[in-house]
Amino acid sequence: MRATSSEVVDVDLSVELGPLRLSNPIMPASGCFGPELASLLPLERLGALVTKTVFTAARSGNAAHRLTDSGSGSALNSVGIPSPGAASFRSQVLPRYSAHGTPVIVSIGGLAVDDYFSIADELSMAQFAAYEVNVSCPNLERGGISIGADPDQVYRVTRGVVDRAAGRPVIVKLTPNVASVDETACAAEEAGAAALTVANTFVGLAVDLRRRRPVLGNGTGGLSGHGIKPLVLRLVWEASRAVDIPIVGCGGIATTGDVAEFLVAGATAVQIGTATFSRPTTMAQMLDELPTQLTDLGCRRVADLVGSLQA
C-alpha cells in the first residue's frame, strides 16, 4: 500500500488560488491557529498561514464558557472574535505571522458592511499575501450571520474589499447556514472574489441539563470538527459546480484521506481547524503523507484530483 519514496518524489503539491500560488494545499483555518504553534509545527512548510479574524476596533469576545466538546467528534465555540483592533494587529500580531516566510492570509470581519471597508482601508499598507473575508461568523451579536446569508450583502462586502485590496487576491469565506450555498457563492464570484472558503461553522446548541442553560455563555455557538465533514463535503461539491473560481475546503478535515476527499469533491486547497487542537502536528503529518496518498490514487499533481468526483 505504501509507495516508496522514489515513487512519490515527483508529486507536485503546488496549487493556485487565482493569482496566489501556494507550495501546497494545506493551511490552517482562521481562529484555530497562531504563531504560538511554531515550536510544534514547521510553519514554513505550510501552504499559507491564516490569521484570526481582525476587526477595526478592539473587541473583548464573549462570556465563558466559550467552547465545549459537543460529542460525536464536534466542538461548539462562541469565542465571539475578540480582537486587538487594526492598529495593534498591524504592529504586534502581523509581524509574528510574517516571520516564517509563508504567505499570510489576513482574515477580516465586521458587524456591518462598512466595517469591512474600514478594516481593509486600515490594512492596505501592511505586508501580506491575501485577504480572507469572514462574512460568516455566527457568533456576533448582530450582523455576522445576516451578511453572509444574504447574497446582496455578500456582493457589496466582497466588492468593497476587492476595491480596497490594492491588488491582493480576496478570498470570501462563506457561511454554511443557508438553504443553498450557490447564491452566496455566485455573489462573491461576481463581486471579484479570487477564491471561496467553504465554509465557516454551523450554528448549534449544547444544553447544560442541571443548570437549564446553554453550556456556552453566548447561548448558541459554531459547530466544527470532524462531525461536520459530510455536510461541508456536500457544500464544497455544490459550490465548486456553481462557480469557476477555486474553492478552499474547510470543515471537519482531520486526516490525509479527508484532504483527498475534499480535493475530489472540488476543493483546490484545504484549511485545518479543530483537528489541530487535539493533534497540533496534524498539518505536518498531512504534508508528509500527501505525496503517497496522491501516488496511491494515481495522481502526480494535486490538480489531477481536484474536482474529480463523478456524479
Next chain:
Amino acid sequence: MRATSSEVVDVDLSVELGPLRLSNPIMPASGCFGPELASLLPLERLGALVTKTVFTAARSGNAAHRLTDSGSGSALNSVGIPSPGAASFRSQVLPRYSAHGTPVIVSIGGLAVDDYFSIADELSMAQFAAYEVNVSCPNLERGGISIGADPDQVYRVTRGVVDRAAGRPVIVKLTPNVASVDETACAAEEAGAAALTVANTFVGLAVDLRRRRPVLGNGTGGLSGHGIKPLVLRLVWEASRAVDIPIVGCGGIATTGDVAEFLVAGATAVQIGTATFSRPTTMAQMLDELPTQLTDLGCRRVADLVGSLQA
C-alpha cells in the same frame, strides 16, 4: 443518583400535541421504524407509532448504496422513500401499525404540492390518529427540498392537508436545510399545523476515494444520528420560540439525557431514528429511565421541563 421507585412513582409522562394526547413523549422517527420491531420492543408502551412516508403512487426508491455510516456518529441515507402507494398502504401496511393500540401517525409525502392533497384524500377514510407532513425529504429527485425550504409552499401544503384531514391533527416535519427555521415554522403554524417536527435530515456527502464517486447511489444523502444533535437542539430552541404550537424534537437523540435536553430546549415530545438501528431497545430504555431522569431534575411532569432553557 438513582431515585428509588417510590420516589418516581408519581411522574406524569403524558404530553399533548394540540388535540393529540400521548401517554408519553417517546415515538419513533419516520423511516426508522416498522412493525418488524414488535419482537424487540414493546410497541404498546410508545407514545405513538410513526409510519414511513407514504406517497400516492408506488415508488421504487434510489439506487444502492442507499446508506452508509459516515463517521463521527452520523449516518447518511438516500433511501429515496420507496413506497407501496396509497392503496397498498391502507390494506397491507396500516393494519400492522394499528394492531398495537398505540396512536398511529401517518407520514405523507409528495413531489409537488398537489401530491400531498391526493394522498390526504386517499387516506381520509382510514383509521389513524394524526398526519405528519414530510415536506423536507432531501432525497427526492425534485420537489422535496424546495417545498420545505419555501415558506409559501409549506403554507399551501399544510393548509391543503389540514382541510382534508377530517379533523385529525396535522404535524408538519420541517427541513433543517434553511437559513432560518423560523419562517417555515411560522408558515406551518399559520396554515393550521397542530405541531411541528424539527427536523428531517441535513444534506451531506460521503466520497468513495478509490472510485471517485459518492458512496451513495444517489450522490448526496440525508445526515442523521447523534452527530447532528447540537444542530437540531438549536433548531428546536429557535422554532419553539417562534411559534406557539408544540415541537416534536427529532435528530440525534440516543439517550434519556438527550431526551431531557430536547425537552429543556423546547420540545414537547421526541422522535428516535438512527439510534434504534444500533440498539432496537433504545425507546424502551428511555421509557424505563425517563421517570428517574425527571425526578433527578426536580420535575413531576414532562411539562415541567419543556422549554425551561434560560437564555
Next chain:
Amino acid sequence: MMLQPLAAEIPSRILPVCIDAPVLGNQYVSDRYWMLRLDAPEIATGVRPGQFVLLTPSQTPGEGPSLPRPMAVYDVDRADGAIDILYGVVGSGTTQLTRFRPGDRMTAVGPLGRPFEPPSDATRLLVVGRGIGICSLTLLARERAERGHAVTVLLSGRHRGAIIGADFCDAVGVHARQLCDEDGSSDVESIRRLLVEQYDPAPPDFVATCGSKRLLALCRDLGRRWTCEVQVSVEAHMACGLGYCHGCAAGEVGRDEESPLVCATGPVFRVS
C-alpha cells in the same frame, strides 16, 4: 444474472432478539482477520447457516459509529450458547470491534436473514467461498458434514495468509481446498476445470457461494451444467437488518417495485 428470493414460504425459525452479549473472546487471527466469541444463547439456539447478526461497535449509546455492522455467524457452540464471528478489519466500525475485551458487553441483534435452504434431498454439497465471504458458508459446511453429507469446500483468497476457514474445515472434518491469487490457483478458469473434472461424473445437488462476483458467475454456469440449485449470500450496507428501513435494497432502480431487501428477503438468494 438474476437473484431470486428463496421459496415464498419462510421456514419456521426463531424471532431475532436484541441482547447485550458478554464478550468471551476477541483475538487477532491472521492478515486483517479477528475472531470474536459472544455469549449469546438466545441467538445460538436458533441460528441457521447463512444467517447473520448486527453488531454494535460502540459500548455507550450516543457515542461511536451510528450504524451496526452485519456479520455472518461463523460457528456456533449450541451447548455453551456461544457464537463465533470472524471479521476483517476494514474501516471504522470493524476497527472499533477490535477494542472490545473479554468481559465487555456488545449489543447484538439476531439471528437475521434467511438461511441457506438446500433442497430437502440434497446430500452432495459444493461450497465455494472467497475472502471474508467464507464466513457465511462455514456453518453450512459443518452442519451438513455432521449429517454425513458429502461436502467439498473451495477456499479462495488473495494470498495464503488471507485464506480463512481452512483450520475450521480441518477441525470439523470437511475436505477443503485452498486457492490463492499468489500462485494463480484461484484463477476462475482453472477452478472451472477442476470442478468440472471432479463433479461431472456425479454432480453435486447443491452449490453455495459467497464473496466473489466471478465465482458467483462460475457457480451459476456450473449449476446450469449440472441442473442443480445454486444459492449465494450477498452483501449490502444495512441499518435495521429487519426489513423496515429499506436501506439494503441492492438491485436496479427505475421500476415501480423495489428490488428485494437483502436483510429480510436475503441475504441468501437463488441464482438463476
Next chain:
Amino acid sequence: MMLQPLAAEIPSRILPVCIDAPVLGNQYVSDRYWMLRLDAPEIATGVRPGQFVLLTPSQTPGEGPSLPRPMAVYDVDRADGAIDILYGVVGSGTTQLTRFRPGDRMTAVGPLGRPFEPPSDATRLLVVGRGIGICSLTLLARERAERGHAVTVLLSGRHRGAIIGADFCDAVGVHARQLCDEDGSSDVESIRRLLVEQYDPAPPDFVATCGSKRLLALCRDLGRRWTCEVQVSVEAHMACGLGYCHGCAAGEVGRDEESPLVCATGPVFRVS
C-alpha cells in the same frame, strides 16, 4: 475577588512539545478516579508544579472527541521520564481516557501554562485543595517538602473515599489533613478556625489553592490576615492550551480588553 496575572516576567521554562506518549499504566484508583502514567521524558524534564498537559482521548485522528482535555501533572518521575495524571471520570472525554491500556499511545501536549511561583524566600507553605483540584497541588507540595520547606496540606472532599492525595502526601513525607463533608470537617468555618489557630503564631509565607470557590475565598481572607502571597489554579474549557484560540478567557466580558487566557496567562493566578 480579583485574579491577577503572575509577575510579567515569565521564568525560563521549556517549550511545550506534542508527543505520542506510550501509556505505562492506567488504573482505577477509587471513587471516580483513575491514575494514568505516560512515558513522556520530553515533558517530565521540564514540567513544574501547577503546569498541565492536554490529553487527546482518541487514538485515531478523525475519531472520538474533538477537543483534548486539560489535566494537571500530578507527579513526575524525572529519572524514568514518566508523568502521572490523576483524573476523575466526568463525561465522554474522561470515559474515553479509561479505555487506554498499557502499550497504547496517547497524544499529549505539554508542559503548558504558568506554574505556581512562590516568593523566592518562601519556606512555609500552606496548600489547600478540594476534590480533583488537589491534582494541581501535589507536585508543589512534594517539591517544596523535598527542599526541606515546611508544607501543610489540607485535602477536602465529599466523603472519605473521594479524598485524593493522602497516600501521595504520606509517601513523599508531607503532613496532610483530610477533611470531608460526611463528618462536617470540611466546613469552611471550621477550617478557618483550624488554620487561624495553627498559623496565627507563625503565618505561612505562601498559600496555594485549587478546586473550590469557597476555599479560595477563605485563602484570600487568610492571605490578607497574614499578608502573605496566595495563588490559585483555575479551570476553563480549553482547545489549544497555547493561547491562540481564545477559548479559555474566563473573566467578565463587556470591556474592550479580553480577560486573561487561563491556558497561557494562567492557570495559576495571584489572588488579591
